[in-house]
Amino acid sequence: MNQVITKPNNLTISSRIEERLQRGELTQAQVESFRDFLNEIEREFLQHRIITNNTYTRWFSNGTATDAELQHFLKQFSVFSNQFLIAALLKAINSPTLQQSRASREILLNELGVIYRQSGKNSGQQIAQTEEQKDREGDPELISTEGTVDGGICRFRAAHFEWLLNVAEDLGLHYEELGKRKHGRPSTLHFCDELQRLYGSDDPQIAEGASFAVENWAAAGFWQELEDGLTKIKQTRHPQLHLAFFTWHNRVEGQHAGHTLEELEEVYFKPHFDQSKFIQGGREILDAIAIFWYGLNEDKLTQIST
Template sequence: MTSLLTTSSSRLTISARIEERLRQGELTQDRVDEFRDFLVEVDREFMQHRIITNNAYTRWFREGRATDEELVYFIQQFSVFSNQFLIAALQKVINSATLQQSRASREILLNELGVIYRKLGQTGSSRVTQSAEKDREGDPELVSTEGTVDGGICRFQAAHFEWLVGVAEGLGLSYGDIGKRKQGSPTTLHFCDELIRLYGSADPQIAEGASFAVENWAAAGFWQELEDGLTRIKQTRHPHLRLAFFTWHNRVEAQHAGHTLEELEEVYFKPDFDRTKFIQGGREILDAIAVFWDGLNSVTSDQ
């Protein structure tokens, strides 16, 4: 997917698509200049947020020094967030302002629940060549990172939470040991509740800001740091640890961020766009994300 906006030295800039709309007279120079100023504000308030630029926990985690106790705690807390995200994602679907936004939200939710992305032009029954390293890449029939859930096949084993169960089992945990709200720490539950309140907000301006911030946080590199740390742990201590949940998310999040960039252009130029609420939704969810990671960081042995 072509992103609406591009980054230059980590800065959001006007895209060629916006420039083309200006040339065609669809947008005035004043409106494009206002949009450029807005991108500067988004970059400052979102992209330069400390949890995007300097996540202390994932920077530590990538070294692979987490003890087994710390690793178990991480998986439990991350699984609670992962499961509670389903509630926020469903609310986002329900509260979508347009059918197009509803479909974009359902793409994410249904894939989380096990509907496999289908590339356009590919039938639902098409088979994909098996990967040489199935654990790292995931079963290619279950973990496509491109396409649409429309016409895709639903498989229980493709549900993201089932992949987390596989990780947990490698650490001596069972299905009942992860993903439940009762297992969440106060900082984890704060993040989960803020996801439901902001990402799933009935106020479309708040929800758009939160969605843009969440997806760009997810695409900013923390998945790579988690994958690096888990790969080191797998190589040194737990050779049977299954990593597909983390490697798949590391590959797919840029596609999700691309969706939100398209949505940002669409909503910004609507007459009812509320710049203040958009920034509010994004800032508040990023602050909640920071609470989650700070909570994990506070229990590491390096503190």
């Protein structure tokens, strides 16, 4: 059964904040100020047009994309996916604390093929799966949605770009046609450059805002729409299509969004936290995400392919 990812609910004060209030670590005034800030994030981020109205992915979910449209989508998505590694590395390099550096490296190393390892479990404890289950739920030898990369095993085939390559090859695309800047449309490259500037910023306030916005965009439903469309295409036209790249991301992104709220709770109450820069970083990266998707939609309407 598919895991349905819905659009995020209103941000609320967590039990973690309530407990800090009860222990006297925070005042009622601080908690109310944080509540007001969450309401601002709700307006500026979670109500952004690319989260509430992604025309392209809504169309894609119908499963009517032609093979040429699918190839164009996968080529542009591969550029974003591969170039994201640069932004993720910058985020790790520019992290202001060791804890934040480790959190950033978790994401980067998993992207590169280090498998999340759950404490007390090893590869010999996996449950046997059929090939269809592996494609739907992820091969347990290559994919895990929980744990840490610390002590995990690195496998080339576990790199996210290789999962995406598996999808593309099923549709006649090959490694040399994917992932490079030269393959990107201007709207795609703008998004990649803004990821590096904002998500990988050396200003921790800008980077925090961009990271929070990116993870909440990723958890807001577009992965589900992509999975829905590809599943229909697999069922009707391309039974060989591998979907693990999309099904895995659909399952895991909601967890990432939850982690960003915990990170915000940690940094918000520090003396030098800058609310305006946080909002700026998030708003600007969401605008760049919108340009990426609107660019794909415009390419579809004008029948541009790469």
